[in-house]
Amino acid sequence: MLKSEMVALILGSIFTIIGGYLLYKRRYLMKNGEKTKATVVRYVEVDVSTSDGGSVAYRPILHYVVNKNTDNEYTHALRYDKGSGFSSYEVGEVVEIIYNKKDFDEIIILGDNWSLILSITFFIAGLAVLGFLCFAPAWLRNIVFT
Numbered sequence: 001m002l003k004s005e006m007v008a009l010i011l012g013s014i015f016t017i018i019g020g021y022l023l024y025k026r027r028y029l030m031k032n033g034e035k036t037k038a039t040v041v042r043y044v045e046v047d048v049s050t051s052d053g054g055s056v057a058y059r060p061i062l063h064y065v066v067n068k069n070t071d072n073e074y075t076h077a078l079r080y081d082k083g084s085g086f087s088s089y090e091v092g093e094v095v096e097i098i099y100n101k102k103d104f105d106e107i108i109i110l111g112d113n114w115s116l117i118l119s120i121t122f123f124i125a126g127l128a129v130l131g132f133l134c135f136a137p138a139w140l141r142n143i144v145f146t
Contacts, residue, residue: 008129009130011129012125014126015125019123019124022115022123023116023119025106026116026119029098030098030108033108034098034099036065036096036097036098037064038062038063038064038094038097038107038109039092039094040061040091040094043058043059043061044079046058059080060089061080062095063075064097066104078104080107088112095110095111095112096111097109097110
């Protein structure tokens with residue numbers, strides 16, 4: 001096996017594992033999480049470093065109540081770091097979320113499918129690389145990896 005094929009095998013495996021893990025976490029949260037409403041209270045600017053300089057992303061601060069109707073009920077604040085770099089929600093907008101009952105910082109905004117798309121992309125990209133390594137004819141692999 002060529003060195004470049006080994007690198008592709010490792011990268012394909014890593015992408016598949018990361019994508020699978022993210023999909024598993026999302027499915028677990030959808031199945032076992034607590035559904036509630038959150039309010040977008042403001043936005044914060046976050047520096048996003050890129051190779052060509054830098055740019056700014058805007059992340060919403062969400063307030064939501066956890067442990068509703070119990071003695072431990074309280075309002076939790078969280079900066080939602082998933083999604084696109086632009087502001088998708090208006091300040092004051094109420095969104096539906098699902099949060100992890102054991103880790104209140106782990107949430108999904110229902111209707112925000114950016115993290116789902118990213119997870120599926122990682123998983124499929126990893127499978128595509130692994131599939132190519134396993135099933136492509138040797139002459140084609142030699143063209144690609146030499």
